[in-house]
Amino acid sequence: MREMMRYVLLVLLILVAFPVTLAEPIKVTSPFGTPLAGARVQAVKLDGTIIEGYLDQEGCISIREVPLGILTFKILSWRGFNLNYKVTVTMYNTSITCYTIGRLSITAKTVLGQPLKMAHVKVVSEDGISEELVLRDGSLNIELPAGRYSVTLSVANKRITKEVEISGGSVVHISETLPVVELFGTIVDQWYPLYVTMVLIVVIIILVLGMYELTSYLRARKLKKMVERVTK
Incomplete structure (x- = not known):
């Protein structure tokens, strides 16, 4: 029995002494299959080494010299919004789904029912982090970390603000009519x-x-x- 324990300890020491490189890059996606491109991440190896970096356009990052092929992987933020999603990654499982991300679906139209074009959308989280986007052809889909947000639609000096709560893996819909009309391709007051x-x-x-x-x-x-x- 002691010989077996010694053998196991020897194997563990060899694995720690000769760390491996994960065969596949770590890939992170949302529950909707969207790569978390540009997300800020942190990897903690078993020996305590901490590595921080950003995911590429495909939502991937490569980590070298991983003791036992196991590490703790944390997604710190995405597009400026805090996530702090933590999972354990092994050499056999390098695909991560961040289940704390939901989707906000926005549709907007004029008082005549025309799809609202080129409206400005501002999303603000509870901790004051904001992102500004443009609503084109009357619709916009945004994936956001779970939490409460203030969403403001504005065009032609008209503005509507809504409070929404995003849950991981779910879709929240906002449908609004702004008091404007489209006249010869230009949005004007109704x-x-x-x-x-x-x-x-x-x-x-x-x-x-x-x-x-x-x-x-x-x-x-x-x-x-x-x-x-x-x-x-």
């Missing part, structure tokens, strides 16, 4: 067409009155000349 119509009506009335006055003047002048000719 009353703008009425203002333009009123201005056009006033201009038309002024032109009609002007033409009437001009016609009356010319007619009176012509009549005056005819009277002068007759009297002569």
Whole structure:
């Protein structure tokens, strides 16, 4: 029995003394399969060595010289939002799903039902971290760490703010109608067409009155000349 224990300890010492490189890069995705590109991460080896870095565009990072092929992996933040998601990684399992990420789905339209284009979206977390995005063609999907957020949609000096709570693996929907309309490809206040119509009506009335006055003047002048000719 002692010989067996010695053998096991010897094997462990050899593995620690000769650390391995994980065969595959560690890859991190959200519950929706999105790579966590640019996420700030931390790896803690069994010997206490701490390595920090960022995931590449495919959500991957390679870690070398890992004792026993085991380490503690923590996702610190993603796109500036805090995550602090921790898992144990082995040489046999290098794929990580961060289950504390949810999705926010935003749809917005004008008062005429037109999809709202080029609206600004600002997302602010409870700890004050914010991200600004652009809503195109009336919809936008954002993946965020679980927590409470303030979401503001703004366009043409109009603004709507909503409070939402994101849960890991779930989708939260926001559907809003802003008091604007799209006119010739431009987003304007919903009353703008009425203002333009009123201005056009006033201009038309002024032109009609002007033409009437001009016609009356010319007619009176012509009549005056005819009277002068007759009297002569």
